[in-house]
Amino acid sequence: MSRWIAAIAVGLWLVAGGGASAQETVKLGQIEAQTGPNAIYGWMSSQGVPIAVDEINKAGGFQVGGKTYKLQLIAPDTRGDPKEATVQLKRLLEEEKVKFVFGPFLSNVFATIEPYAAQFDGKILMMGGATRIHEFLGKPGHDFLVRAWNWDVGPSGFGELMTDRVKQQGTKKIAILFQNDQGGKVIGDIYTDLFQKKGIEYQIEYFEPGTKDFSAVLAKLSAWNPDYLFPGYSDSAISDIVRQATEGNYFKRFFLVRGSLGPGLKNKDELDDYLVYVPKYFEQAEKTEPKVAKFVAAYKTFYKRDFPYDQAPLCSSACYDHVYMLVEAMKKAGTVDDVEAIRKALLSMTYDGLWKISFDAHAEQIMNFDIVHLKHGGAIEVTPVDPPR
């Protein structure tokens, strides 16, 4: 009788997967805003990561040290709320024991979670696109950070190149209108310095998050007769700004380094110029790059809906490519647990996926990107840029 019980117990254990010791799971966490006013920073990453996880798992997982691993993604929606994100990160790190975190893309979220996340230095890897991550890179106690987006300044900085481009348009004066928060202040500081360096006069105004009526500040800025309006930094505000600026005849020319092409396209008949940094202009890249075409098709199959061309460029931060990069790094390091070794392997690679991605000495991403120039009526000119690495 006891032998029968033992046999049944062993059978149940095998059915439950206990015998599949060769296949284990690596947990990935993601803390991004999937909804909310600032969801443009986070939504596409939260769309791209599950596709990569699904592809890797469906291909049978990946092998490290003779074992086969599959990925498990835990991706709560922060809604861009720092308090919500802190609770979610705590759950990911302490309850789920996640070692690899994708995100955040939002600076206000990062600024709030940073002191908590820093307690796990050496035990976790956090790949986020937040602008404020930059100032912590290379600092003691912050080896857990990898910034998964291009930086604005420096020889590889897209901001430098964008500023040169706007200057080529004959710009002498530029009006800046940013959100009065962590992200807005940091970007404001970066670009006022850059404009000063390049000899462009600027005037800057900040608006409170949640502002809907921009007509007064637009009128005030336009009275200074600048050549371009430089609004930031999320589409929810930029949409209202571009609409009201063109409707009220305050501005017809726009320069953007954060935000998408969407607000420009929506108002294409009202504006003259919309010069925007776009990590990748997918509409064109889909026709010329097989990897992009494959990703677009995979997206449509996975989500059973149209591809979000306007949001897709933001998959350049902690998204589809980065899952594959992490897996490659684990294979190269021969471990799924030794975070230091995985980080080292990750930072030493140049990955050729949707983007060509590498990292600088401080763990900041360098990637190719596009400058998109939308003109009155919708004509588009794309300039691909591969910054020096």
Add this chain to the structure above:
Amino acid sequence: MTQLLIGQLLNGLIVGTLYGIIALGVTLTFGITGIVNFALGEFMMIGAYSAWYLADVVGLPYPVALLPAVAIAGLCGLAADQLLFRFTRDNLVNGLLVSIGLISIIESGALLSWTATPKEMDYVLSGTVRLAGIGLPKMRLVVFALLAAVIFLTYVGLMRTWLGRAAYAYAQNPEAARLMGVRTGLLQSGVFVYSTALAGLGGALYATLYSLEPFMGGLYVLKGVEAAILGGIGSLSGALVGGLILGVTESIGAIFLPTAFRDAYGLIFVVAILVLRPGGLFGEGR
């Protein structure tokens, strides 16, 4: 500079009518039911999302979508009144608590239905009218005209019709009005629903100018309450004037002072007026 000032004065008046329509709802509800309905901003949000959904998703022409959107906000107001506010009549604290609870419920419903990602309605009327070198978007002028007309008609309705006079009578002396045959329960419900429909109208028009978010009502109800207090609670003309003053103060203030603190300018003005006239501009002195 003069052009800039005049332009912002006009723009402030337009924005002020949006505050005014909410202030009108606040003052009407308070006068007749004795509660301050902080959830009015949510009825504005319901009107806005309904208009957006009917126009952009269902595909109705905007003028056709406008009326059902207002009706939806009014029907939601009727449900709120019959299920909740009916039991809080003339009880300021209970009414306040219920309205705050209702804000959470409606906002959560909107979040579940449409997420917090902003929705932007397609242009209803594009183009600008130029007046003495000042450009004013056509749709803003239409919104201003419609809201001003509705506020004016509400005023006339309350002054000239039996129902309006009954409402006034009730606001002044509920007991006497009841004795004169005014069906007070029906009157209170009617005014409550009308206020929510007004907020819904404000929202449906708002949707043609700005992007929509589930939390949009919070800011506008605060402005509405500010405007109602500024004008003097209970005064219909005060609600409109209060809204206009707030709108103009914010628009003009943003020209001379940092825009980041724009919301504070109107508030400073409210405090200053209340110090001088505690009952508001059109209210009783004390």
